[in-house]
Amino acid sequence: MAISYRDAVFLYCLKQIKDERSIYSLFHLFQGKKSSQTIQDAHLYKLTPFFRALPLITRIELETIVKEFVSRGFLEQVASENFVLTIEGETELNVFQKCVTIPPKFLEGWKYHHLTTLFWERLSLLVQVSSNLINKNKGFIPIQNKQETQEWFKKFLKMQNANRYELAEQLYIELTECLHQEKSIEPAVLVLRLTGHNKIGLTSEQAAERLDMTTTHYHLEFLNILHYMIKTVSTMRNDFPLLSSLVQDVQKEVPLTLSTEKTFQLLDKGYVPNEIAAMRNLKMSTIEDHIVEIALHVKEFELNRYVHPDIEKRIMEVASKTSAKKLKQIRDQVDGANYFEIRLVLARNGGQKWN
Amino acid sequence: MELEQALFHYFQFNTFRKGQREVIDSILSGQDTIAMLPTGTGKSLCYQLPGYLLKGKVIIISPLLSLMQDQVEQMKALGEKRAVAINSFLLPFEKKQILQQLDRYKFIFVSPEMLGTELIVSKLKELDIALLVIDEAHCISQWGYDFRPDYLKIGQVRKALNRPLTIALTATATEEVRHDIAKYLQLEKWKEFVFSVDRPEISIGMEIVGHQEKQKRIVELVESLEGPGIIYFSSKKIAEQMASKLRDRGQQVMAYHGGLDQEARVLIQQQFIHGQLNIVCATSAFGMGINKENVRYIIHYHMPLQLESYLQEIGRAGRDGKNSLAILLYTPGDEQLSIQLAEGEIPDREQINMLFHVIEQQQLSLTKITENEELFIRSCGFSETQWRIVANYIASRESMKPSEVKEKFYHYITERLRIKKEKIAMVLEYLQYRGCKRTFILNYFKEKAASVKVNCCSSCGLDLNDFQKNTNLTHANTQNYNWEQELASMLLK
Ligand SMILES: [Zn+2]
Numbered sequence: 001m002a003i004s005y006r007d008a009v010f011l012y013c014l015k016q017i018k019d020e021r022s023i024y025s026l027f028h029l030f031q032g033k034k035s036s037q038t039i040q041d042a043h044l045y046k047l048t049p050f051f052r053a054l055p056l057i058t059r060i061e062l063e064t065i066v067k068e069f070v071s072r073g074f075l076e077q078v079a080s081e082n083f084v085l086t087i088e089g090e091t092e093l094n095v096f097q098k099c100v101t102i103p104p105k106f107l108e109g110w111k112y113h114h115l116t117t118l119f120w121e122r123l124s125l126l127v128q129v130s131s132n133l134i135n136k137n138k139g140f141i142p143i144q145n146k147q148e149t150q151e152w153f154k155k156f157l158k159m160q161n162a163n164r165y166e167l168a169e170q171l172y173i174e175l176t177e178c179l180h181q182e183k184s185i186e187p188a189v190l191v192l193r194l195t196g197h198n199k200i201g202l203t204s205e206q207a208a209e210r211l212d213m214t215t216t217h218y219h220l221e222f223l224n225i226l227h228y229m230i231k232t233v234s235t236m237r238n239d240f241p242l243l244s245s246l247v248q249d250v251q252k253e254v255p256l257t258l259s260t261e262k263t264f265q266l267l268d269k270g271y272v273p274n275e276i277a278a279m280r281n282l283k284m285s286t287i288e289d290h291i292v293e294i295a296l297h298v299k300e301f302e303l304n305r306y307v308h309p310d311i312e313k314r315i316m317e318v319a320s321k322t323s324a325k326k327l328k329q330i331r332d333q334v335d336g337a338n339y340f341e342i343r344l345v346l347a348r349n350g351g352q353k354w355n
Numbered sequence: 356m357e358l359e360q361a362l363f364h365y366f367q368f369n370t371f372r373k374g375q376r377e378v379i380d381s382i383l384s385g386q387d388t389i390a391m392l393p394t395g396t397g398k399s400l401c402y403q404l405p406g407y408l409l410k411g412k413v414i415i416i417s418p419l420l421s422l423m424q425d426q427v428e429q430m431k432a433l434g435e436k437r438a439v440a441i442n443s444f445l446l447p448f449e450k451k452q453i454l455q456q457l458d459r460y461k462f463i464f465v466s467p468e469m470l471g472t473e474l475i476v477s478k479l480k481e482l483d484i485a486l487l488v489i490d491e492a493h494c495i496s497q498w499g500y501d502f503r504p505d506y507l508k509i510g511q512v513r514k515a516l517n518r519p520l521t522i523a524l525t526a527t528a529t530e531e532v533r534h535d536i537a538k539y540l541q542l543e544k545w546k547e548f549v550f551s552v553d554r555p556e557i558s559i560g561m562e563i564v565g566h567q568e569k570q571k572r573i574v575e576l577v578e579s580l581e582g583p584g585i586i587y588f589s590s591k592k593i594a595e596q597m598a599s600k601l602r603d604r605g606q607q608v609m610a611y612h613g614g615l616d617q618e619a620r621v622l623i624q625q626q627f628i629h630g631q632l633n634i635v636c637a638t639s640a641f642g643m644g645i646n647k648e649n650v651r652y653i654i655h656y657h658m659p660l661q662l663e664s665y666l667q668e669i670g671r672a673g674r675d676g677k678n679s680l681a682i683l684l685y686t687p688g689d690e691q692l693s694i695q696l697a698e699g700e701i702p703d704r705e706q707i708n709m710l711f712h713v714i715e716q717q718q719l720s721l722t723k724i725t726e727n728e729e730l731f732i733r734s735c736g737f738s739e740t741q742w743r744i745v746a747n748y749i750a751s752r753e754s755m756k757p758s759e760v761k762e763k764f765y766h767y768i769t770e771r772l773r774i775k776k777e778k779i780a781m782v783l784e785y786l787q788y789r790g791c792k793r794t795f796i797l798n799y800f801k802e803k804a805a806s807v808k809v810n811c812c813s814s815c816g817l818d819l820n821d822f823q824k825n826t827n828l829t830h831a832n833t834q835n836y837n838w839e840q841e842l843a844s845m846l847l848k
Contacts, residue, residue: 131846
């Protein structure tokens with residue numbers, strides 16, 4: 001029996017984390033947990049595309065999938081929560097990847113997770129309202145009923161200079177233009193979901209069935225197309241004035257977690273980690289987690305304020321030579337380096353390269 | 356004729372439906388009113404039209420969040436922008452914003468639990484209130500099948516608001532319940548309107564089928580009956596299974612239940628209303644507030660928990676006045692499932708023991724119950740419904756000793772469970788009754804038997820051939836999908 005799309009995604013991710021991370025780290029990744037550990041791991045193991053890609057996954061589902069892989073001979077258990085792919089597992093994955101790209105080409109969970117839902121809700125509402133406006137149909141139920149989205153939309157509509165026909169036509173032109181530009185995507189994945197004046201869009205389950213995809217496959221293709229659109233319209237604002245304005249008001253950079261933001265501000269004021277830990281009544285290790293998160297996010301971060309250049313160099317040497325990601329292996333080989341320094345160096349160098 | 360003109364002006368209807376005119380007249384003459392109107396006769400018009408004709412705000416207390424949201428959406432869809440819902444769905448900043456500009460709205464929907472907060476009540480006090488509407492007013496009574504302890508607060512709030520003109524609306528209420536409504540709302544003088552719960556255009560069927568044959572029978576019915584239709588289930592899982600089975604046989608069908616995300620719920624409702632779906636396999640979450648005129652049949656896969664909810668659910672058929680069919684499939688023993696469901700809705704003794712054990716151990720004050728919601732839900736394993744009952748019960752007894760509250764709470768849940776079991780026993784009695792099913796229901800609501808001559812019920816004689824599909828439509832769903840054409844048809848004129 002060939003493996004399913006979902007199987008392939010899980011095998012791919014398990015392969016990336018090797019036996020170095022617990023399978024539950026994937027659970028946090030798919031859910032998009034905003035902890036320093038999850039964010040760091042995503043960068044370290046090149047799994048950023050999958051950040052918050054399957055938010056509905058449960059622990060039990062994950063465990064079931066892993067158990068199944070073991071019984072099918074794709075995985076081998078090395079510790080209670082750690083597994084490696086067997087040769088058979090690798091082969092299955094390779095065969096699958098010859099036909100289907102994993103991750104999907106434009107999937108950028110980490111980069112866009114805070115924009116994805118927003119963009120979809122606004123876009124689908126814009127299409128529905130435009131379609132009803134040009135058909136002079138006032139009595140319709142908005143398919144997006146979040147107060148936030150509706151309030152935003154009212155303001156948005158007021159700011160438009162074009163009349164209803166021009167607005168709808170502009171939307172049509174931008175959508176077709178954007179969806180035509182990239183051959184690797186399937187526009188039906190998106191368009192089937194849209195609601196117009198006399199046609200209600202499909203749910204994701206219905207769209208998946210219609211396109212003969214499994215739900216996981218469909219869901220990732222849907223995210224893929226949204227991420228493709230967000231990327232395209234925001235890099236080519238002039239070509240897509242209407243679509244790009246859907247996310248114009250939102251912060252483009254991924255925000256820091258709230259607690260990290262506070263630490264960041266204090267560091268900026270010149271406090272040292274020890275002082276911050278004492279001031280905020282937090283453990284030193286927590287503050288260190290924050291600093292690693294900052295290193296991943298903030299371009300201007302000065303690594304050498306925390307790690308001596310020599311130690312940085314040696315850590316990188318060992319890390320690249322052994323391709324080891326286990327902190328302990330690195331520490332054993334680099335005298336005088338502590339875990340915090342190693343994590344920081346890996347975050348900085350890994351993060352920069354992969355971002 | 357003035358009223359008819361207003362009806363046309365605001366709703367584009369030419370005539371009132373049964374009962375509406377009398378109820379509206381009563382309100383406009385300044386009388387507190389209790390009105391019992393059958394489902395599907397346009398209850399909401401009874402407060403919306405007076406709302407337009409009276410100066411001041413209309414406050415509507417409505418029990419179900421989803422229902423409230425639907426009503427606001429529907430009003431907005433009809434062009435009424437001044438409708439708003441205040442409930443726990445709102446994010447704090449949204450709530451703040453709405454409360455700051457509350458005066459801008461005309462129709463303000465409030466969920467009953469919100470009435471417990473000082474802030475909301477004081478904001479409402481600042482308003483000029485023309486009419487207070489209690490929707491689904493049977494929720495105020497312990498005898499009502501859908502008792503909501505929050506509703507008991509309404510009487511107090513009504514007093515705090517200086518007893519504004521009040522209308523209590525319900526589709527199903529026995530005399531006891533109507534008595535409770537007046538009592539708890541603290542009405543002094545009121546007018547009561549009771550219109551028959553009978554819907555002669557709906558034929559009431561029941562079939563006894565074996566456990567193994569139920570699904571097969573559903574398939575047969577669905578394939579032969581004229582749609583659209585709704586099939587009700589007590590279980591999400593079976594609703595899903597059945598939907599997928601029917602879909603495999605070429606039906607346009609989806610399952611609808613509380614486990615779906617918000618977007619999917621809206622889409623499925625709208626697909627059904629727009630005729631893109633012919634059947635919905637639903638749990639009781641579906642149907643409240645849905646205005647679809649041409650539903651031709653309602654099938655119950657599981658037995659309902661009360662005759663009251665059964666009547667509401669089958670009342671969603673035939674709103675266009677055309678003949679429609681209700682069929683309940685019963686397998687002897689189904690009542691066991693009903694009892695299990697009823698028990699699951701109420702916290703059990705063990706959970707209550709655990710609750711008070713935690714309170715004691717952590718030395719928590721009863722006033723801090725809601726603040727520790729998560730702790731209790733986790734440690735006692737409460738479901739959402741169970742927790743609502745617990746929080747409510749304790750909130751109104753904060754000043755008592757925990758041990759006392761515990762004893763009383765035991766007593767309270769025992770009583771609640773007893774009432775629920777009685778209701779189930781009544782449904783069972785109905786199922787086993789060999790006489791006219793319609794008469795049984797009418798008698799239950801203290802009404803006299805009405806005479807329906809043709810296809811009254813399965814006891815009097817019911818010919819399913821009269822509800823057969825005329826044509827066998829096959830859906831051409833296999834044609835190629837052209838996304839560009841689809842976009843063009845949405846956005847180009
Ligand atoms: Zn009869």
